[in-house]
Amino acid sequence: MAGESPVPVQGGAHVAVVTAPIDVAALIARVQDDGVGAIATFLGTVREHNDGRAVTGIDYEAYEPMASRELERVATEVTERWPGVRVAVEHRVGTLRVRDASVAIACAHARRAPAMDAMRHCIEELKVRVPIWKREHYADGTREWVDPTRPAVTA
């Protein structure tokens, strides 16, 4: 939290589809404000297994202009539903390795309940609406596009 930080967004949310590693401290700085009392942050990270298979990396692909538009729509809905909330969302695309952050969301508000509710709403909506796909790389060398609408083979 200390040190230099980017200029916070004046009105309106920050959303971006990025290729570089996500800087979560910079994202938090974007929603910081003298009136902010709570900042809820979500990070999605690549884990070494999914659906019972060993994962070595994930390719993320976006329909970029629509993904940005859809992220903007989600952010706008959130600021309408929780007035005063400040939102920043970044989704990374390209090939990510285990532990890399694929998505980061920061929601700030004077009070903690709206900040946490807005953050959760953002990630739930993002998961079902934003046109981004992932292809998992498995330890056996195969790669497969993930289809969340298909039931998992294992728990």
Added chain:
Amino acid sequence: MAGESPVPVQGGAHVAVVTAPIDVAALIARVQDDGVGAIATFLGTVREHNDGRAVTGIDYEAYEPMASRELERVATEVTERWPGVRVAVEHRVGTLRVRDASVAIACAHARRAPAMDAMRHCIEELKVRVPIWKREHYADGTREWVDPTRPAVTA
């Protein structure tokens, strides 16, 4: 998220009452793990007004050994209720200025729902159980201990 990070806690949560500024990226690194897919983070920050009065800073005071013990109890309860969750909590004490973070919580899990539920549980429990108090400094030069059990004068 990139660059060097502290050694993650092997089993058990990280809790601390600190006097230096909280490094949220370092806290996140503590709960990071190859099996982690989601990290929910909460930051409490000092805001420039409360209960209708202009605030210039806050003194945080802790009953240090009990505060650490109580944070440990909260973290233990969380790891029992959401198995597999990794928890890190730091609360800062001393005199903080507007925008400074007073508390940071990071909860990590393979799945996002347990990470977010655990994070929320941590801050709600912390707010009612952990023996830490704050004295607000007002723009008019006065200082007052905050009593959350006393109804607010304004909204």
Added chain:
Amino acid sequence: MSSVPVLLFASYADAFGGRTIDVPIRPPCTVSELVDAMRAMAGGDRLPAQPLVAVNHAYAAPDLLIRDGDEVALIPPVAGG
């Protein structure tokens, strides 16, 4: 124009063997007419019952009219985050 260019992504790009295909249908046509035309093409058997379609960067209802010049994309089940 006697075809509609459609953007493809992820598993759909694999199914149709490209990131853009020209679907042989004359606009204006509805979204569901476009999808029906795609089913008849090579790879079209791999489409689900109700594939999502975006027109000009917004999700489109099955009866939305696609006009010449619209940006049309077929959206596989999303898996971001």
Added chain:
Amino acid sequence: MSSVPVLLFASYADAFGGRTIDVPIRPPCTVSELVDAMRAMAGGDRLPAQPLVAVNHAYAAPDLLIRDGDEVALIPPVAGG
């Protein structure tokens, strides 16, 4: 021992004018007996109806017995976070 040292914090330290006070009561005594003895002291009128008490770093029930050597603290309404 004919007194119990009690740690005070925040508004309670202000009320009693110090960060530790010796409460004139002989242990073993219950938590509620200790609180009653504190009400009779200067500043005791500023205590709420049921002040929280911690014994050895854990919240204590009103009927818990305080023994010689226990670390006793009076806990104002917490306001962390």
